């Protein structure tokens with residue numbers, strides 16, 4: 001059997017499972033070096049960006065709602 005059938009893996013401390021070594025990144029910390037998969041690192045990066053984007057969307061929606069309510073109040077007052 002060749003090595004192709006048993007690819008090298010590393011234990012991912014984040015997922016607590018093994019991934020192929022080419023999907024892993026060696027992180028050096030105070031307590032030593034640890035392997036972590038690139039996917040989990042990217043996922044954290046992405047979810048942070050999504051949170052930031054969501055925060056912007058919410059504040060934009062709040063602004064739109066506030067100005068919409070102001071317009072409606074103006075209409076009611078003008079209708080009298």
Ligand SMILES: [Zn+2]
Nearest residue numbers: 012015037040
């Ligand atoms: Zn992982």
